[in-house]
Amino acid sequence: MRLQLARPGNHVLDPDLYNQVFTVHGSTMMFLFGVPVMEAVAIYMVPLMIGTRNTAFPRLNAYSYWVYPTGGLLLYLINAVTSRRHGALAGDDPWGGDGLEWATSSPPPDYNFQHLPTVRGRSPLWEQGDDQPVVVGLRSDRREILVTRLIDAEPDHRDVLPDKAWTPLATAIATGVTFIGVIFTPWALPAGMILATIALVGWFWPKRDRPREWLEEQP
Amino acid sequence: MTRRPRIDVSALPSMAFGPKATLWWGVAAMLAIETTMFALLFATYYYLRGNEAVWPPGGRPPIGPATVCLALLLLSVPPMILVHLESGKKRSLRRMRFWLIVSMAIGLLALIARAAEFGELPFRWDHHAYGSIVWVTLGMHAIHLIASGGENILFVALLFKGPVEERHLLDLRLNAMYWYFVVAWAVAVYALIYLDPGAL
16 A cells, blocks of 8 residues: 555556455454453453453463464455455446545646646535636646635645755654664754754755746845 | 637736745644643643642742853844844845844854753752753753754854755744744743742
């Protein structure tokens, strides 16, 4: 799933398989990780806390452990076998969804929508007719987003987002190094703040090779 | 899709000031978070105060350096207001440079006074609960002072090195907004620690 989502327009998994893997991932995290990890902590900690050698029914506990991986594996196997044999392939919008995320193809193209869509309510795909307008005129040679007014949602200006840069990565690394460093010495905190500040200033500092469009507006 | 009515946004500007700008909301939210942080520190102060028979234990810290620091900070506000105004309507680069340097320099002097203030504290953070809350409150404000003062230095460097783009005018105004915030909380922190108002 991470590989599929790493870049837009990937084809590691087709839409149908992606939906299956996503659903199984959700079930796994809920029922095969979230619940068992709590029980695992309880089985480990409770005897220590109350001063016994084991829980009340150690064999039953061991049995439940072996049921758990078996059941988990079965969940995956049954899903793989049955969905290979039965059921229609999922398309772009298998359940007639109401949100804009279902209006694009699956996987979405790099640009998501050719023209920025508009909405008139909370369930745009169910509500809109053929006269629902689209937004045109955003530039495609730089990262631009449309900012609307807070009260009436009328278009107000086109905000320019930063270009690709290595400096946010440097900031993240500096932050990570800081958190590891403070385990050993509190001086890692000011040192890390300085490193992160350098990276942030590097991000903020205007680039010389930028198109000189705004320079005409200089004071 | 192509037959649909179109809203053409190509004529819209690429900049907005004040609450129309997304960056303004980012800074406003940051200031709201930090205001909550200071409010929690103040609540902690009064909680500790209510649990102590003698407050402050062992006397209040000397008021001298703190007063100098506060006076300098208040003095740095008028030039910052001038930078704020210049970045809005008149946009004279020369005057923005001048007033920002003035404000930045006074702010750095205030930072030195704050360092002296820490040096004059007659207790450490681990002496008693009062020491802890004073060190933390003053320290959190000092971090804001360092961050905002550093931002002032950065913007002075930017105004001289350039190229100054229109979006930097928004940055300058948000920098001013942050500075007002830091000075406003300096007043409140001073009042809390050195005047120690009892009725709340």
